[in-house]
Amino acid sequence: MLSAKSTEVIEATLPVVGAAIGDITPRFYDRLFAAHPELLRDLFNRGNQANGTQREALAGSIAAFATALIADPDQRPDAMLARIAHKHVSVGIDSSQYKIVHEHLFAAIVEVLGEAVTPEVAAAWDEVYWLMANALIAVEDRLRAEAAAGGDPADLWRPYTVIARHQETEAVTSYLVRPADGRPVPAFRPGQYVSVRTELADGARQIRQYSLSGSADGALRFSVKREDGGEVSGHLHDHLKAGDPVELAPPLGDIALADGDGPVLLASAGIGNTPMTAMLDHLATTGSTRRIVSVHGDRDQLSHAFRAELARLTAGLPNADSHVFYERPLGEWPAERTGLVDLSTVEVPAGTTAYLCGPLPFLRAVREQLLTAGVPAADIHYEVFGPDLWLGA
Template sequence: MLSEQSTPVVRATLPAVGAAIGEIAEVFYGRLFADRPELLRDLFNRGNQANGEQQKALAGSIAAFAGLLVEHPDSRPDAMLARIAHKHASLGITSDQYKLVHRHLFAAIGEVLGDAVTPEVAAAWDEVYWLMANALIALEARLYQEPGPPEGGTWRELEIVGRHEETPDAVSLLLRGPDGTPAGAFRPGQYVSVQAELPDGARQIRQYSLCGAPDDPHWRITVKRVRGGADPAGEVSSWLHEHARPGDTLTVSAPFGDLVLPDGDGPLLLASAGIGVTPMLSMLHHLAARGTTRQVLVLHADRTPADHAHLDEQRRLVASLPDARLRLSYEEAGAGLPEEASVGLADVSTLDLPAGVTAYLCGPLPFMRGVRGDLLRHGLPAHAVHYEVFGPDLWLAGE
């Protein structure tokens, strides 16, 4: 909770800080990487830095957190904090790095806002920062305890034991522990980080959903190639497509992510687009393995059937559930249009949603924003809609 003396200061300065937070974020990252260039090389996603998405995500999260502290002083945005904490834990972020961020962030605030940053203003926003940082540090400490390694020690080597071309741009990799040991347990919907050593020596990190059965001794990830030429956005996916082969090893994190399927018997909506199908597959495998009788509505959108990774597997899993329905939407018909499919954009407003349904969304941000808006207009409460973002969480930044 924000202190009584800081609340009016933050409320009064939030419009000015919010208007400048994008510039502040840009200056902050410039200072941070000048001081610690290895962070850009080996920790931060160079593609998201190049296209500005990481700056937007940082700006959106700080402004949103400050706004919630002012408008809802007796509550804490746990959903937003949990999503950030899981991403940080999957990267091996440590508590001491928050001090480094604080130093460069507040130097950037002073550089951008100048004399407007009085001692009173600096103290109030310092309080905002440490309320957010300490909440994240506590959440991340609990997450590190779950897989067992010490703080930040999330990495291990896994062997690639299988590779399958799902579509021209999507390849699945099957992973196991050394000497054939099981990869380990995970919760349906979670992801892992993969660290790739690139030709220039950088060790870039990307997240991939675990898309197999949670009780399978192997882990499976599906990597969609991001085509961008010289753009670093696709450098890890391209490297994995070109170099990852059975017998090789990958540096992989423990499983993280809070878009997980809870126990219960209530109805579910699993809505995905593109490679967002991957966390939904692990949920479907989990439901099928337990012989669930829950109502399950599965919605997936893609460009064409040929671009739809795991199409046959998804259809097979839905068919194995006694009370499940599948709706597919493709922008273009292509060849081999499934009987469950229609041509056009996904339209949630036409769905007959059961009472008490809980929705899980994964896919491009415009798709999820559209589906979430339709669900809220349909009468679904906001707390019943959960989502996963691949890459920086720009949801708040775009609100």
């Protein structure tokens, strides 16, 4: 709960802080990494730092949280906090680091805004920060305890062995991995992701999240798209092969297929179909009779990972159909549509719960189409690869 006094101060200063956040976040990260270079080497995504998306995501989360508190000081934006908490736990952020962030963030604010940061203003933003931080710490502690499953919640990393590797497309590779210690794979919900920790040539141990695309025979399957300039995805594609060891953290992620018997719509674009494939696999394995609509968009047939799996899983479900859109289809292939995903051409059943995954422009467009089709916003769930830049929208 944000105090009445601080609510007034935040409401008055949010436009100023919001306008300056683009200057504040670079200074914050410069200060943070100068004091703690190990965080950039082994915790933060170096690619996202280099291209600026991580800085935008931080700015968006601060602005979104402060705006939500002003709109309703008695309520926390729990959905936003859950998304951030899952990401934090997946890379190993712990409660001690919130004090470090606070120190360098507030120093950066003072550097940028100068005398505008009066003691009253500083106290109000300090209250916002610790409301957010303490709420995240509580959620993250619970998630770590659940993920540890009786083990050490301070160290969730486990050794796995790659038992198979499959080239889905020229750019997408799937890895089937099994715990090296012989214990069962951790439970996961369809739609969740795992963190993979990789030691690179310069000694950095970088962490990336990859959606689980399925499981089989006591093993987990995750799929990796080689990104242009992606140091981790490129390393995995070039070096990780069957028989190799690999480190994984437990499955996490707040966007997962919920139980029920109502209609489900799974919409994806590009590599965004990895969690959707896991959801379809779960529905097929459990013999679901739910009405299922699968919609996918891709560049062409050759870039479409899990194309054959989509057809097989859909055919095995009694009330499922798929709609595939290709921007530049190759030849005459069955069941194809040309162009971007357009849900106005797809029947969306009443009572649908929708799950979306893909690039941000796709998410925005499809979410708008679903709202137009009458799907309530509360029933539209999405997963973003990389920093969640939607928070500031």
